[in-house]
Amino acid sequence: MTNTMIKEKNDLKKNNEEQSNFKTPIVYDTQNLSLWYGQDKALKDINLSIYENEVTAIIGPSGCGKSTYLKTLNRMVELVPTVRTEGSILYRDQNIFDKNYPVEELRTHVGMVFQKPNVFPKSIWENVAYGPKIQGIKDKKELNQIVEKSLKGAAIWEEVKDRIHENAFGLSGGQQQRLCIARCLAIEPDVILMDEPTSALDPISTLKVEELIHNLKKEFSIIIVTHNMQQAARVSDRTAFFLSGEVVEYSDTNKLFSTPKDKRTEDYITGRFG
Numbered sequence: 001m002t003n004t005m006i007k008e009k010n011d012l013k014k015n016n017e018e019q020s021n022f023k024t025p026i027v028y029d030t031q032n033l034s035l036w037y038g039q040d041k042a043l044k045d046i047n048l049s050i051y052e053n054e055v056t057a058i059i060g061p062s063g064c065g066k067s068t069y070l071k072t073l074n075r076m077v078e079l080v081p082t083v084r085t086e087g088s089i090l091y092r093d094q095n096i097f098d099k100n101y102p103v104e105e106l107r108t109h110v111g112m113v114f115q116k117p118n119v120f121p122k123s124i125w126e127n128v129a130y131g132p133k134i135q136g137i138k139d140k141k142e143l144n145q146i147v148e149k150s151l152k153g154a155a156i157w158e159e160v161k162d163r164i165h166e167n168a169f170g171l172s173g174g175q176q177q178r179l180c181i182a183r184c185l186a187i188e189p190d191v192i193l194m195d196e197p198t199s200a201l202d203p204i205s206t207l208k209v210e211e212l213i214h215n216l217k218k219e220f221s222i223i224i225v226t227h228n229m230q231q232a233a234r235v236s237d238r239t240a241f242f243l244s245g246e247v248v249e250y251s252d253t254n255k256l257f258s259t260p261k262d263k264r265t266e267d268y269i270t271g272r273f274g
């Protein structure tokens, strides 16, 4: 390749990047969010935009507010009676704290995968069909199609297609976690929240889930809380570093890990604390 060709290619790439960055829609816009558990302030003036079809990683030491932030995005945190919030979170331009915005509706757009796979003591089929049934779908043929599509989407169909009516407890931990992801996909969400989804899995299952996350971002926006910095670096497009309830730094994942702007980020990613 000649120097001119290389320059043209780089210019084109830069142009595309600038254009695509410019156009990437914001899914969640968090504005001046603070949260208290009783008297204790767990989130402090958070401002964070989450972009469509990206994987956003939330990292930081234990107790810095990662899970609290994630659970605020689907308002699950409100299950704790002492919780109080200030500020706003816009989901697709709609303030999720608005009294007129039903939490049930929010949860049809936002699925969640937890640290430990929480399959129901039912068949694999029932686990996946559960959400669509609640949404009112009764037709068996349609449910069968949803179950197959979701299991394929979660890259577990081939492993379970011959035992679809067997109890989900018979699956390995890694398979159960992918089943939970399939259950999430069955409600056709817009966003998937993942709270340390691989921390209970062995390295091979972890890799499978990471590959899956990479493929799922073509259709969904994913926010993942992880303790594992290599994982954040591998799977995410952007990373937010939380510390003591604050966002210290939020940027392109490659930038955050290669040239962090804040000394505290640098100390954390180089293992000096946390």
Ligand SMILES: Nc1ncnc2c1ncn2[C@@H]1O[C@H](COP(=O)(O)OP(=O)(O)OP(=O)(O)O)[C@@H](O)[C@H]1O
Residues within 6 Å of the ligand: 037, 040, 042, 060, 061, 062, 063, 064, 065, 066, 067, 068, 069, 080
């Ligand atoms: N239900 C609760 N009631 C009271 N305080 C809570 C509750 N849940 C979390 N906290 C407090 O809020 C702060 C943030 O906790 P959170 O679980 O969000 O942190 P985290 O970064 O996800 O931690 P970890 O990495 O250990 O899971 C901590 O000080 C924690 O003790």
